[in-house]
Amino acid sequence: MKLGASRKIFAVAAILVNAFVAIDAMANALAAAADLPTTGKEAYERGCASCHSAGSNGAPFIGDHAAWGLRIAQGRMTLYRRTILGKGGMPPRGGTQWPDATIRLAVDYMVSLN
Numbered sequence: 001m002k003l004g005a006s007r008k009i010f011a012v013a014a015i016l017v018n019a020f021v022a023i024d025a026m027a028n029a030l031a032a033a034a035d036l037p038t039t040g041k042e043a044y045e046r047g048c049a050s051c052h053s054a055g056s057n058g059a060p061f062i063g064d065h066a067a068w069g070l071r072i073a074q075g076r077m078t079l080y081r082r083t084i085l086g087k088g089g090m091p092p093r094g095g096t097q098w099p100d101a102t103i104r105l106a107v108d109y110m111v112s113l114n
């Protein structure tokens with residue numbers, strides 16, 4: 001085989017490998033998206049209840065209206081932002097990798113219970 005031909009085969013193989021890597025990355029992203037909670041209640045139960053149902057780590061617990069009243073008075077946007085960035089004993093996004101929209105669902109659900 002001539003050197004030129006084997007170079008071309010190598011180049012084609014490299015393109016194929018790159019394509020497979022890209023497809024794999026897309027599949028992983030889709031799998032992660034498929035595993036996202038779809039309701040605020042589900043998000044709360046999966047990602048937030050560990051702290052907020054018991055009030056552990058100093059988290060304001062669900063049903064503690066006094067603790068939530070002042071926080072809710074800050075406005076929804078502030079609650080979203082603080083949850084996404086993390087606050088005090090709460091890690092960013094409550095320790096999840098969820099996108100902003102899912103975090104907002106969870107915050108809305110928590111606010112609706114208080």
Ligand code: HEC
Nearest residue numbers: 047048051057058059071079082087088089090094106107
């Ligand atoms: C590791 C424990 C932990 C987890 C998990 C957690 N939180 Fe928190 N959260 C806290 C603590 C502690 C605070 C109080 C922070 C402070 O005021 O210093 C808090 C405060 C909040 C507040 C009030 C913020 C404010 O401005 O006063 C909201 C809203 C909130 N959490 C939403 C969520 C949501 C939504 C989730 C799930 C996606 C979640 N938290 C998961 C510990 C947690």
